[in-house]
Amino acid sequence: xxxxxxxxxxxxxxxxxxxxxxxxxxxxxxxxxxxxxxxxxxxxxxxxxxxxxxxxxxxxxxxxxxxxxxxxxxxxxxxxxxxxxxxxxxxxxxxxxxxxxxxxxxxxxxxxxxxxxxxxxxxxxxxxxxxxxxxxxxxxxxxxxxxxxxxxxxxxxxxxxxxxxxxxxxxxxxxxxxxxxxxxxxxxxxxxxxxxxxxxxxxxxxxxxxxxxxxxxxxxxxxxxxxxxxxxxxxxxxxxxxxxxxxxxxxxxxxxxxxxxxx
Amino acid sequence: xxxxxxxxxxxxxxxxxxxxxxxxxxxxxxxxxxxxxxxxxxxxxxxxxxxxxxxxxxxxxxxxxxxxxxxxxxxxxxxxxxxxxxxxxxxxxxxxxxxxxxxxxxxxxxxxxxxxxxxxxxxxxxxxxxxxxxxxxxxxxxxxxxxxxxxxxxxxxxxxxxxxxxxxxxxxxxxxxxxxxxxxxxxxxxxxxxxxxxxxxxxxxxxxxxxxxxxxxxxxxxxxxxxxxxxxxxxxxxxxxxxxxxxxxxxxxxxxxxxxxxxxxxxxxxxxxxxxxxxxxxxxxxxxxxxxxxxxxxxxxxxxxxxxxxxxxxxxxxxxxxxxxxxxxxxxxxxxxxxxxxxxxxxxxxxxxxxxxxxxxxxxxxxxxxx
Amino acid sequence: xxxxxxxxxxxxxxxxxxxxxxxxxxxxxxxxxxxxxxxxxxxxxxxxxxxxxxxxxxxxxxxxxxxxxxxxxxxxxxxxxxxxxxxxxxxxxxxxxxxxxxxxxxxxxxxxxxxxxxxxxxxxxxxxxxxxxxxxxxxxxxxxxxxxxxxxxxxxxxxxxxxxxxxxxxxxxxxxxxxxxxxxxxxxxxxxxxxxxxxxxxxxxxxxxxxxxxxxxxxxxxxxxxxxxxxxxxxxxxxxxxxxxxxxxxxxxxxxxxxxxxxxxxxxxxxxxxxxxxxxxxxxxxxxxxxxxxxxxxxxxxxxxxxxxxxxx
Numbered sequence: 027x028x029x030x031x032x033x034x035x036x037x038x039x040x041x042x043x044x045x046x047x048x049x050x051x052x053x054x055x056x057x058x059x060x061x062x063x064x065x066x067x068x069x070x071x072x073x074x075x076x077x078x079x080x081x082x083x084x085x086x087x088x089x090x091x092x093x094x095x096x097x098x099x100x101x102x103x104x105x106x107x108x109x110x111x112x113x114x115x116x117x118x119x120x121x122x123x124x125x126x127x128x129x130x131x132x133x134x135x136x137x138x139x140x141x142x143x144x145x146x147x148x149x150x151x152x153x154x155x156x157x158x159x160x161x162x163x164x165x166x167x168x169x170x171x172x173x174x175x176x177x178x179x180x181x182x183x184x185x186x187x188x189x190x191x192x193x194x195x196x197x198x199x200x201x202x203x204x205x206x207x208x209x210x211x212x213x214x215x216x217x218x219x220x221x222x223x224x225x226x227x228x229x230x231x232x233x234x235x236x237x238x239x240x241x242x243x244x245x246x247x248x249x250x251x252x253x254x255x256x257x258x259x260x261x262x263x264x265x266x267x268x269x270x271x272x273x274x275x276x277x278x279x280x281x282x283x284x285x286x287x288x289x
Numbered sequence: 290x291x292x293x294x295x296x297x298x299x300x301x302x303x304x305x306x307x308x309x310x311x312x313x314x315x316x317x318x319x320x321x322x323x324x325x326x327x328x329x330x331x332x333x334x335x336x337x338x339x340x341x342x343x344x345x346x347x348x349x350x351x352x353x354x355x356x357x358x359x360x361x362x363x364x365x366x367x368x369x370x371x372x373x374x375x376x377x378x379x380x381x382x383x384x385x386x387x388x389x390x391x392x393x394x395x396x397x398x399x400x401x402x403x404x405x406x407x408x409x410x411x412x413x414x415x416x417x418x419x420x421x422x423x424x425x426x427x428x429x430x431x432x433x434x435x436x437x438x439x440x441x442x443x444x445x446x447x448x449x450x451x452x453x454x455x456x457x458x459x460x461x462x463x464x465x466x467x468x469x470x471x472x473x474x475x476x477x478x479x480x481x482x483x484x485x486x487x488x489x490x491x492x493x494x495x496x497x498x499x500x501x502x503x504x505x506x507x508x509x510x511x512x513x514x515x516x517x518x519x520x521x522x523x524x525x526x527x528x529x530x531x532x533x534x535x536x537x538x539x540x541x542x543x544x545x546x547x548x549x550x551x552x553x554x555x556x557x558x559x560x561x562x563x564x565x566x567x568x569x570x571x572x573x574x575x576x577x578x579x580x581x582x583x584x585x586x587x588x589x590x591x592x593x594x595x596x597x598x599x600x601x602x603x604x605x606x607x608x609x610x611x612x613x614x615x616x617x618x619x620x621x622x623x624x625x626x627x628x629x630x631x632x633x634x635x636x637x638x639x640x641x642x643x644x645x646x647x648x649x650x651x652x653x654x655x656x657x658x659x660x
Numbered sequence: 661x662x663x664x665x666x667x668x669x670x671x672x673x674x675x676x677x678x679x680x681x682x683x684x685x686x687x688x689x690x691x692x693x694x695x696x697x698x699x700x701x702x703x704x705x706x707x708x709x710x711x712x713x714x715x716x717x718x719x720x721x722x723x724x725x726x727x728x729x730x731x732x733x734x735x736x737x738x739x740x741x742x743x744x745x746x747x748x749x750x751x752x753x754x755x756x757x758x759x760x761x762x763x764x765x766x767x768x769x770x771x772x773x774x775x776x777x778x779x780x781x782x783x784x785x786x787x788x789x790x791x792x793x794x795x796x797x798x799x800x801x802x803x804x805x806x807x808x809x810x811x812x813x814x815x816x817x818x819x820x821x822x823x824x825x826x827x828x829x830x831x832x833x834x835x836x837x838x839x840x841x842x843x844x845x846x847x848x849x850x851x852x853x854x855x856x857x858x859x860x861x862x863x864x865x866x867x868x869x870x871x872x873x874x875x876x877x878x879x880x881x882x883x884x885x886x887x888x889x890x891x892x893x894x895x896x897x898x899x900x901x902x903x904x905x906x907x908x909x910x911x912x913x914x915x916x917x918x919x920x921x922x923x924x925x926x927x928x929x930x931x932x933x934x935x936x937x938x939x940x941x942x943x944x945x946x947x948x949x950x951x952x953x954x955x956x957x958x959x960x961x962x963x964x965x966x967x968x969x970x971x972x973x
Contacts, residue, residue: 094351105545122536124603124657125529133533134544136526146524176658342742342768350735441822441848451823452730454756493767493787500768570731576756580823583727622739625723632697634726 032059033096035196035228036081036112041090043076050076051250054090057196058228065231065239068249069272074232077249081230082114083107105242113190114199117206121182123175127167131156131173131189159188163218180211184218184240191222198222199230206229234272236265247271249267305549312656313541314597314605316567317649318612321641324433325616329623337624341487341501343479352511353566355611357585358592359514360562362610363522365593367591368535368602369418369425371411373432374563374589378582380436380565383444386453386577389460394454397465404564410436411560415553425556433586441579457575469565470572472503507569507572511611514562519607531555591638592617596646597652604653616641687746687940688719689933692736694753694777694824696728698851700970701877701903701925707774707971708929716937721745728823730757741765747936749929752778752786753824762786768871771939773932776925777826780949789945792931794923794953800830802954803900803921804837807872810918812838812898815872816863817846820880827876830902836876849880857883861891872898878905885911904957909969912959922965923953926972 034057043051051073058064068074079085081092083101092099094110101107104114120129132152139148153170162165163184174182183203190198200219204212221240223229231240239246240260247257248271255271290497327628329338364371381403388399414432418425444451460466481487482499490496505540522528533541534551541548566585571577596613620641624634691709695702706722713720723740725732738761740748748765752758752774757784766772766787774783775792783791807815815838817831823936828846835842847863849856859884864870873883873888881901885908894916901908902921911917915939931950939945957965965973 063515081388102541108545114543122540122603124536124599125532129529129532133529133541135527138526145526146520147526149524173657176656243600337743340742342738346735346739346742349738445822445848450825450828452754452756452825454754457756488768490764490767491769493763494766500764572729574734574760575759576754577731578754578757578823580727580729581731583729622735625721625736625739626743628721 031154032061034059034093036096037093038081038087039091041080041087041091041092042249043080043085044088050252051080052216054249054252054254054256056230056247056254058230060196060228061223061226061232063223063229063242064245064247065233065243066247066249067233067236067239067268067272069234070250072272073252074234074249075201076252078114078199078230078232081107082112082199111194111196113193113195115183115186115201115203117203118176119200121174121186124173126173127177127185128152128156128170131159131185131192134260135193144181155192159192160185163188163221164214167207178211179207180214180250183207183215187218187222190228191225195227197228197230199232201232202231202234204235205230212238236268236272239268240265312652314649314652314656315609315612316597316652317645318596318606318609318616320648321616321645322612325619325623325641329619329627331356333623333626333628336626336628338623341499343626345501345505347619348508349505350614350622352505352508353570354588354592354614354617355511356507356514356562356566357589358596358610358614359511359518359607360430360559361586361589362593362596362598362605362607363518363531364555364559365590365598365600366522366535366602366605367531367552368538369415369552370429370554370590371414371556371559372426372429372586373410373436375585375587376433376436376583377407377410377560377563377578378567378570378585378639379577380410380441381564382571382577382581383440383453383579385568385571386456387443387447390453390455393459396463398462400465400469400568403568404561407560407564408557410571411551411557414560415556418556419549419552437588439580442581445576451579452576453578454576456571456577460572460575466572467506467622469506469568471506473506473509475503478502505569505573507573510565510569511614514565515607515611522607527551533604537603551572588617591642594649595642597645597649599653604657615646616645620659666681686718687722687937689713689747689749689936690721690723690740690743690745691929691932692733692740692748692750693722693724693732693774694730694751695724696851697724697726697943699728699879701879701905702951703970704925704972705929708926709933712933716933718937720933726744728821728949730754734758734761737816738764741768742768745770746940747771747773747932749773749775749936751776752782753826759786762788771936775928775932776923777824783949789939790935791949792928792935792952794921794951796826796829797833799902799921799923799954800833801837802833803874803902803919803956804834804839806919806956807900807965808835808838810898813840813846814867814870815874815898816860816867816870817842818849818856818860818873818875818880818884820849820851820876822846822848830870830876831874836973851879853879853883856880856914857887857890860887864891864893864897864949864952870897872900875899875901877901877903878908881905881911881917882907885916888916901966904965904969904973906970909957909962909966912957913962913966915959918958920957921953922955922973923958924955924973925952927952 032060037057039055041051041054054077080087083104083106137148137151138145157167165181165184201213219229219231244260245257246263246268248255311457331448339535384403384406388394388402417428443453444453462633478487478499478501482489487499487501490500522531530546530551534548538548552651593610595616596606596609598610619632620637621634624637693702704877709720709722723736725736727937728863734757738749741764748770763786772788773790773792774788779795780791819827819831821827831846832842847859848861875884890896899917900919901917904920908917909919912920935946
């Protein structure tokens with residue numbers, strides 16, 4: 027894997043996050059290198075969303091440090107993280123369904139063309155770029171004017187990913203992108219992740235589905251009760267072992283036995 | 290990564306260009322406008338509704354609705370309401386009257402000062418809404434009462450009256466007053482009258498002159514506001530932010546849209562529109578009354594909803610709202626021409642509102658894929 | 661645009677021809693009031709209008725601004741003029757707003773009679789044929805003189821339509837008739853019955869020395885009757901009102917209200933139709949304005965009034 031030749035783009039070391047008396051993160055170490063897909067697995071309540079928000083600049087860590095391209099960074103806001111090149115695609119808040127694909131794609135960074143004293147959105151350019159970027163991700167839009175609401179869940183995730191890639195993300199954080207999708211759409215999103223990885227962007231893929239993680243992951247880190255339980259390389263760990271780590275102990279093996287290994 | 294990989298979903302039907310051109314947010318309002326005009330041409334075609342005076346009458350009323358509907362439309366798309374529009378109209382008119390007639394300041398100063406006050410109140414509305422996170426419905430309801438109260442209190446305190454007249458007299462020779470209360474293209478109507486296309490006065494000081502002596506600036510303001518707002522909303526970056534702020538404020542914030550600033554600006558724009566309405570009215574009639582603008586906020590919202598905007602924000606069209614205002618005005622005035630008992634106006638309005646909303650919901654589902 | 665306009669003009673020409681033909685059968689008159697839909701006092705006017713239309717065999721229409729907004733009323737007058745009736749009967753609630761449209765209608769060849777609000781002078785100024793109504797200040801003054809004779813020296817004026825200048829004139833006239841200053845003795849009661857009732861009670865609690873109450877119509881009189889009853893002041897406090905209605909007549913009979921000033925609104929709708937029809941058919945016109953009121957209705961000879969109150973009285 028070529029990615030191991032590179033230094034991490036983002037490295038988080040010994041991150042702790044306390045909310046008053048509640049310790050949400052209690053020593054998390056995690057890094058992502060260019061061109062790899064690093065899966066972060068954890069059960070509900072393991073601290074995944076606190077972790078994402080810390081990485082994307084929403085929360086400030088109570089202890090520990092974040093290194094971005096080797097330098098210590100203090101993100102004051104999501105905007106800072108975004109400008110540094112950390113893009114986050116949230117589960118629900120990615121898109122505005124009532125607006126067109128183009129308008130969503132360019133939201134906040136609309137290209138303008140000057141006509142006399144006025145600035146108008148350059149829709150020709152915006153539409154062309156949107157169609158092209160979506161095509162690169164393997165989605166042929168009917169029209170760039172079609173509302174995002176008419177797209178499937180997987181396609182919406184893809185628009186959000188394409189948007190982040192187009193605007194120069196170095197690290198892409200995907201928050202449970204497959205959790206609400208059907209089999210076919212999940213496969214599409216996973217193949218999109220694969221395409222993005224090949225362009226040299228580091229991907230943080232958050233999920234609680236071991237099979238989805240195994241399908242595209244280069245490395246796997248398990249988060250349990252606010253702590254990372256170590257990182258494994260692809261091929262060095264079986265799905266069952268990952269599942270057990272997520273559940274936090276051996277009881278999962280017994281449980282799984284009684285469910286005939288279907289979990 | 291070839292195009293062949295991207296399979297087109299075979300379940301999505303190919304749609305024809307005509308169908309796509311038709312399915313727009315304004316479609317409901319366009320259909321409604323055609324239906325309303327067809328109705329009145331059949332039932333009131335020979336009643337004077339479509340002579341020069343009649344056309345001027347319903348155009349003026351529709352233009353009034355349009356001016357406030359444009360503001361309400363932009364604000365509604367940005368996800369907020371302003372219920373204080375009607376009170377703002379009364380307040381602005383009274384402010385102009387008190388400053389120009391009672392204080393004897395020049396009329397242009399009164400107008401500019403009133404615009405500044407109203408826009409500041411609009412900004413205050415907006416700031417309270419975005420800072421407290423309270424529903425704009427409640428905040429602006431408070432201002433509905435506050436402004437109406439002041440509109441009655443100040444003239445009573447100062448002049449012991451609730452209607453202040455005499456503005457026409459002090460406005461003579463003012464440079465700004467005709468921009469709101471004047472008429473243009475007077476020569477055109479003299480010419481049309483000479484051709485016999487427009488009736489002339491039979492007696493009085495204006496005998497021989499055309500019964501319609503120009504297009505009121507009110508109508509020009511309405512058309513200009515519609516055009517500017519439409520371009521702003523659909524063609525500019527700011528317009529995209531307005532949609533985004535109303536569509537999903539959180540998602541918009543994540544990509545760096547200054548949602549709060551957009552919303553505050555839209556409150557200010559709504560106040561500006563209410564002030565244009567009030568200034569045109571005061572300059573035309575020469576007096577301000579404490580009861581001006583009652584219930585106008587609802588009429589504006591109704592026009593906007595007929596025009597296809599979504600009450601919860603993020604979706605709508607200025608052109609639609611303008612057509613909604615046209616429908617409203619034509620129905621209100623047309624029922625008289627058609628000889629319908631005036632109390633049935635509300636029944637008609639209710640029926641039209643219901644039909645428009647049902648049709649608009651259907652269209653919107655096609656466009657946005659809502660289920 | 662131009663072709664559209666021509667087509668419209670052609671329609672208009674056809675319209676004029678058609679209505680011209682219709683005129684031979686029955687004249688058409690429009691009455692435009694300033695009253696909001698909620699003001700039930702105008703029912704008498706509607707009835708008078710309908711009856712006169714029936715008797716004279718003419719078409720009559722009643723129009724009003726739904727919220728009582730006078731700017732809307734101006735539009736209705738313009739609209740009425742555009743529809744080309746033989747005559748318009750309207751009130752002059754605010755000359756600033758209404759005189760323009762009325763004068764335009766007069767100049768367009770439509771005969772106008774001013775009723776109810778406004779003064780004979782203002783009616784002449786806008787070019788109306790005549791004024792039919794009760795001069796507000798004079799009526800208030802006459803009532804004030806009468807009350808002064810009964811020993812009143814302070815009062816409360818319950819104004820439910822404060823945005824109309826004529827309502828203030830009634831209170832002012834009453835104060836002048838009493839020979840006192842109006843001062844703070846006029847309250848803006850709003851139109852809601854329970855609000856009116858509570859405001860009257862609040863005022864009388866705060867000013868227990870008040871000798872008299874003056875209300876300006878059933879809208880303010882009916883809740884005031886209830887307020888006095890609740891405070892135990894019925895019959896104790898001197899109570900006069902403008903206009904009549906079912907509850908007012910009953911209160912006069914019970915001795916709660918000393919007198920009601922009847923401006924006889926029925927006549928304000930009925931007479932103009934009769935006058936206009938005769939003018940248009942035979943060219944005859946009374947030589948002066950017509951005062952429909954004031955008439956003081958007291959407990960004596962109430963029966964006919966009681967029977968027809970709210971309908972024709």
